Amino acid sequence: MTLYFTQEHEWLDVTGDTATVGITDYAQGQLGDVVFVEVPEAGRVVVKGKEAAVVESVKAASDVYSPASGTVTEANAALAEDPALVNTAPESDGWFFKLTLSDVSELEGLMDAAAYKAWVATL
Template identity: 65%
Template sequence: MTKRFTEDHEWLDIQGDVATVGITTFAQSQLGDVVFVELPETGAQVAKGKEAAVVESVKAASEVYAPVSGEVVEVNTALPDAPDTVNSDPEGSGWFMKIRFSDEAEVASLMDEAAYKAFVDAL
């Protein structure tokens, strides 16, 4: 398992050529209580940096950007009925989608855990 992070506060758990994607603990703490999640369709093509999902909280609606380009191979079907899972376990069972990525360089350009922690601490 390799975990990577984006400046938009998404995390990826890399296993082979598939990345499980969600929002970070920091992101969910900024959002507050999550009340709605909109996920992409399985089979959808996503592009790095483009909107892939939507998360709404009592405070705001935010886009979840694709951290890597590729095909959505699975979505977390439990989230629409239990969006608060994003608050209770954002970097675990609150994952959004799994993307089969095509470009290793996109993954390599993302932050590791130490770099992400330093990034958040500087905010």
């Protein structure tokens, strides 16, 4: 299990060629109270850097970009009933979707936890 982060505040938890994707605690804090989440359905092909999901809060609606390319294997159905999971557990139960990576080399250049924390401190 390896954890990666993007400058767009997504996280990616990778085991082998499978990854779980969500938004960071910093991102949910910037959004405020999340009221709706639209996640991609299983079977959808997502592309690194392209829109994969939408999160709406009391402040705004924001796109969530896929940190890597692949095929979605599971969407977090719990978010439909309880979108606030993104606020209360953004880096665990509030995950958005799981995917099978199509190109593991796309993980190069993503940040580890220490680099992400240092980067967020500059914002």
